[in-house]
Amino acid sequence: MADLTSSMARQVLGAAAAGVSDVVRLLPSDAGDPVWRRPTPCADWDLRTLLNHLTAEHLWVPRLLAGETLAEVGDDYDGDVLGSDPPAAWEDAITRSLLAWAQVDDETVQIQMSFGPVTRHEYAQQMVVDLVVHGWDLARGAGLPYDPAPAAVQEALDYERPRLEGGEGWPGIFGRAVPVPEGNTEPLDEVVALTGRDPRWGR
Template sequence: MADLTSSMARQVLGAAAAGVSDVVRLLPPGATDEVWSRPTPCADWDLRTLLNHLTVEHLWVPRLLAAETLAEVGDDYDGDMLGSDPPAAWEDAITRSLLAWAQVDDETVPIQMSFGPVTRHEYAQQMVVDLVVHGWDLARAAGLPYDPSPAAVQEALDYERPRLEGGQGWPGIFGQALPAPEDSTDLLDEALALTGRDPRWGR
């Protein structure tokens, strides 16, 4: 199998992460419980829960890329990992994650996920989707602007379109795909709709 060390997903991970970080940095300093408890486009998740999810996702990355098993990681990241400074917790997690990705020399190596094995290449693709979509979720919940990397949005679409056409989805993670608004030509709107989101949420 060919080495995929220069895959597009790997190339755009940093840009996708930067879109999220830009939103997190705009959150008001010392944000109150009122801010953190705001609803998000993710059913049953408030703003803090959503940022905690993203942070935990990237705390896992270095250990999975290092071939640790789910059992070895165990419950190390269960519960709230944001502490008293959520933006700092996010920045620490995403920095560690991107450093780990930078050291990957073969994307064909399989890793074990909760739903089964995937290659590092597909793991990177899933991370891009997660960052692009949840960046929008965070921004909408907080009432902040969101300007994702066009290349990251395109990569998310390139991964999601064939999955949906093949009848695959994200059970328990993203909602059922929706049709994109007919009056929109925005690729982000399409990506959001493919993951069960109404791009008009919160407008």
């Protein structure tokens, strides 16, 4: 079996996370600030709900990579995980997540997800997609600039294109793919369109 200990997904995870953190650091540290109630491209999710989702996902990472099951993690990260300082909660969670990824020595090991087993390699790919797309969601909702690493965007695109061409999707996670506006060749716009977002949202 191929050695995946230095796969491209793993290599760009930190850069993908940095793109999100660059946006989050520009958001208020006060959880009561009305900015957190702004809508995002994720239907029914305001900025706080979206960041809460992202933060909880990365709180799961160290435990899943360590071999814990869904049942063992249980409802530990249900509900609010942001507390009174959402940016600080995000920074703590993503730091723990990236440290856990740095300790992975075999990406072929399987972990259990809610939709079935995947290798750590595919988990890393999914994390890259999630970071790139939700970073865009946060930035558009907040009206802030977003400049994700091109390598992270390309990795997300390389993962999503064949999945959609093969009829796969993200049922219950991302919406149905939408067409990219004619003449648009931006890789980031294609990624967000493949995950059900209109690249023109918020412009």
